[in-house]
Amino acid sequence: MDKDNVQSDNKQLEQDSMQQQSASSSQTSSAVRDDVQAEQQPFEPTSKLSPRVDWFTQQLDRVAEVVYHHFTISYGHECMLIFMSGMFDIQQAERQVMEPILNKTFYMVEELDQYLLARSQLPVSELKWVEEANDALDAILQGHGVLIFEGVQKMLLLPYAKYETRSIVEAPNETVLRGPREAFIEDIRVNISLLRRRIKSQHFKTEEYTLGRHSATRVVIAYLEGVCKESLIQELKRRMSYLDIDAIISSSQIEEVIADRPSSPFTQVQYTERPDVVSSSILEGRIAVLVDNTPIALLAPSTIFSKLQSSEDYYQNFIAATAIRHIRYLFLFISFLLPSFYIAVTTFHAEMIPYNLLISVASAREIVPFPALLEAFIMEVSFEALREASVRIPKSIGQTVSIIGALIIGTAAVQAGIVSAAMVIIVSVTGIASFIIPSFDLGLTFRLLRFPLMLLAGMFGIFGMACGMMLIYTHAINLDSFGVPYLSPMAPVNRESTKDVWLRVPWWKMNERPSFASPNNRNRQRRQARGWTLEKEDVE
Numbered sequence: 054m055d056k057d058n059v060q061s062d063n064k065q066l067e068q069d070s071m072q073q074q075s076a077s078s079s080q081t082s083s084a085v086r087d088d089v090q091a092e093q094q095p096f097e098p099t100s101k102l103s104p105r106v107d108w109f110t111q112q113l114d115r116v117a118e119v120v121y122h123h124f125t126i127s128y129g130h131e132c133m134l135i136f137m138s139g140m141f142d143i144q145q146a147e148r149q150v151m152e153p154i155l156n157k158t159f160y161m162v163e164e165l166d167q168y169l170l171a172r173s174q175l176p177v178s179e180l181k182w183v184e185e186a187n188d189a190l191d192a193i194l195q196g197h198g199v200l201i202f203e204g205v206q207k208m209l210l211l212p213y214a215k216y217e218t219r220s221i222v223e224a225p226n227e228t229v230l231r232g233p234r235e236a237f238i239e240d241i242r243v244n245i246s247l248l249r250r251r252i253k254s255q256h257f258k259t260e261e262y263t264l265g266r267h268s269a270t271r272v273v274i275a276y277l278e279g280v281c282k283e284s285l286i287q288e289l290k291r292r293m294s295y296l297d298i299d300a301i302i303s304s305s306q307i308e309e310v311i312a313d314r315p316s317s318p319f320t321q322v323q324y325t326e327r328p329d330v331v332s333s334s335i336l337e338g339r340i341a342v343l344v345d346n347t348p349i350a351l352l353a354p355s356t357i358f359s360k361l362q363s364s365e366d367y368y369q370n371f372i373a374a375t376a377i378r379h380i381r382y383l384f385l386f387i388s389f390l391l392p393s394f395y396i397a398v399t400t401f402h403a404e405m406i407p408y409n410l411l412i413s414v415a416s417a418r419e420i421v422p423f424p425a426l427l428e429a430f431i432m433e434v435s436f437e438a439l440r441e442a443s444v445r446i447p448k449s450i451g452q453t454v455s456i457i458g459a460l461i462i463g464t465a466a467v468q469a470g471i472v473s474a475a476m477v478i479i480v481s482v483t484g485i486a487s488f489i490i491p492s493f494d495l496g497l498t499f500r501l502l503r504f505p506l507m508l509l510a511g512m513f514g515i516f517g518m519a520c521g522m523m524l525i526y527t528h529a530i531n532l533d534s535f536g537v538p539y540l541s542p543m544a545p546v547n548r549e550s551t552k553d554v555w556l557r558v559p560w561w562k563m564n565e566r567p568s569f570a571s572p573n574n575r576n577r578q579r580r581q582a583r584g585w586t587l588e589k590e591d592v593e
Contacts, residue, residue: 426511
């Protein structure tokens with residue numbers, strides 16, 4: 054068959070696609086589909102084209118984007134290509150599969166069958182043959198194409214799914230000054246390739262599952278064989294096996310299902326959008342869960358200290374990183390305890406305040422009509438409202454709203470005598486301190502726990518604060534993440550792993566992997582990573 058016929062057939066294919074889309078959009082549906090998926094009609098395997106096309110037409114009824122392209126190859130052999138418009142790369146299919154078939158002459162159906170089944174004669178090695186119509190239907194819904202031939206019982210799957218995705222950009226929520234600028238996107242294939250670029254090992258395993266009765270979402274668990282503990286892998290698979298839901302839209306759905314204590318304010322699964330964080334965690338013996346259509350990856354097991362560490366700690370000088378880490382821990386307690394401590398001291402323990410400071414605080418609170426507890430609640434709730442508003446409104450006016458809320462409203466409230474200047478300072482310092490916590494969910498946890506702690510401080514003073522902190526500590530120490538204590542390696546204490554908690558030791562001192570994940574292979578590098586210094590001394 055000559056080139057003109059091929060081009061005319063391609064034009065006819067595009068016309069068929071446009072006509073079917075127009076016809077589908079003009080139809081009005083008088084019935085509403087039930088939420089439960091209807092049972093599929095039984096399909097009798099056959100080599101005839103018409104019954105199979107009728108079955109697909111019935112299953113894909115009222116699906117506007119489905120395209121049925123009928124064409125004929127040599128000596129009247131009829132064919133049908135079925136695909137989803139906007140999800141299938143039709144140009145690639147034409148160039149790689151359809152043109153080789155259209156340009157060859159077949160005199161008998163058996164000859165066509167033998168030619169098609171011999172994959173080596175087609176330019177694409179990923180072509181797959183299926184006999185079950187349900188498998189072909191699933192492939193169409195995932196964006197692939199199905200090619201049906203008259204007289205050939207098997208159907209040919211064309212793996213040319215094509216989705217519009219955004220490009221790889223810098224992580225918006227986990228920015229760094231020094232380090233990789235890449236972040237995950239909504240395409241799971243791209244996300245896996247970002248990890249594979251960093252871990253070029255045959256022991257890096259990625260197991261794929263399909264979850265969601267209607268969404269058929271691809272979920273991949275990634276781990277390093279020989280390093281990740283086998284019991285951890287099996288436990289994650291066991292928990293995910295109970296997930297039977299109509300659709301998986303976000304990784305947060307899986308997070309709540311696999312968490313040990315989902316009712317706890319402390320989340321036991323870490324999430325990130327940075328490939329370098331995921332790859333380093335996998336190398337430590339942890340396991341990652343990637344979900345299609347979301348840029349957020351899950352990491353397990355997780356501890357509170359892993360959420361207090363920033364990826365930039367490992368890109369900066371270890372001395373500076375250690376100092377920054379100590380500042381982060383200090384401001385963690387400030388964001389958690391400062392409002393409660395102020396309420397307790399000004400309400401019950403005024404004798405603890407130096408005399409000059411006490412006079413200043415008392416004069417500022419003299420015209421305030423509310424007690425310290427109510428004043429703190431008003432300011433904290435107002436600050437949380439401003440924080441939420443700055444997230445929801447457009448970025449072009451977000452900074453303006455923050456400035457108006459922080460300066461104008463705060464100043465006006467102090468001048469009107471509604472709140473004291475000291476309380477504005479306390480709430481402002483607390484808000485700034487909460488932004489220092491690298492993990493958003495951990496910062497949100499401490500922000501929520503701040504309110505009951507303020508209530509206890511307003512009712513019982515420092516004694517109430519101590520009781521509240523004991524309750525929180527007792528709860529946290531009883532939490533586990535896939536069998537790993539949440540406060541590990543401090544409770545229980547592991548001296549070998551604490552060097553990466555309070556300190557950020559040099560890379561040449563990190564000879565072993567962290568013990569909290571209980572990896573099979575603890576050795577990270579050889580003991581004498583700076584052995585060249587000894588050789589230099591011998592030469593001298």
